[in-house]
Amino acid sequence: MEKLLKSKNLRATPFRLEVLTIFGKYENAIEMSTIESELGNFDRITLYRTIKSFIQAGVVHEIHVNGDSKKFALCAEGCENLHHQHDHIHFHCTVCQETFCLDTVEMPSLNHPTFTISSFDIQAQGICESCN
Amino acid sequence: MEKLLKSKNLRATPFRLEVLTIFGKYENAIEMSTIESELGNFDRITLYRTIKSFIQAGVVHEIHVNGDSKKFALCAEGCENLHHQHDHIHFHCTVCQETFCLDTVEMPSLNHPTFTISSFDIQAQGICESCN
């Protein structure tokens, strides 16, 4: 865990390790409020900046679930300095409200005659395995 | 224009028509700030609720461009009561910052062995035709 942070050029402070541990406790993407309730006392701004630096360093990525709410999930390998490289789609179960990173779905290829598509994200909705 | 609103069961008030006209002036998706600067005086809450009712009625749809900013664009046919049916991807040009609804890109099909995918959205990034 410390290694992970240092490999991204982030100092391994107790607070950051605590937040990282919370991510590790959950299988799927989590909301800010989940992190907040897992933490005992914490400074709101510090947490906000922690998440921000995690995103910038490529430790976690942000997922826009519906129109409004957002969640966060640990990155896989290969994410660095805001250049997130995710070979998975994000799936939101409309029953249990869980948000999954699905690397079992093959990413399609997109082509446009005149536009150059350098990257794209896919957010899917539906019903997950256990709710099915 | 009045017909459009009434077909969605929205009353055709002057303010709503004014906002709709602004959408008509722009080819691509626009930000809230663009609407605000086009309007002379306006009430912030009323505009907020106008956009909200447009989205709920299927007149416009919301586009999440990057992690943060959002834009709005007129819906095509077939969007009703929050059941937006868009057969296009959203493309954000990293040069000119314009956001396009690209119906020239074929929507791929997604499959998962155990999850039921009912709908999905695609946000792409890259360089648009005129910036290319």
Next chain:
DNA sequence: CATATATTTGCATCAATGTTGCAAAAGTAA
């Protein structure tokens, strides 16, 4: 056309979230 009804607007007020500046604290390297 006038009126009754339902919706919309404008205003006040509030909540949640994101942001900045700065001094103290803590981590890192020499």
Next chain:
DNA sequence: TTACTTTTGCAACATTGATGCAAATATATG
């Protein structure tokens, strides 16, 4: 241990989303 850089915690502020309510407006009905 010291010097330097980053992070934290606090205050203060900006932006955005949301609700309640009375006045204004739109629509339907007689």
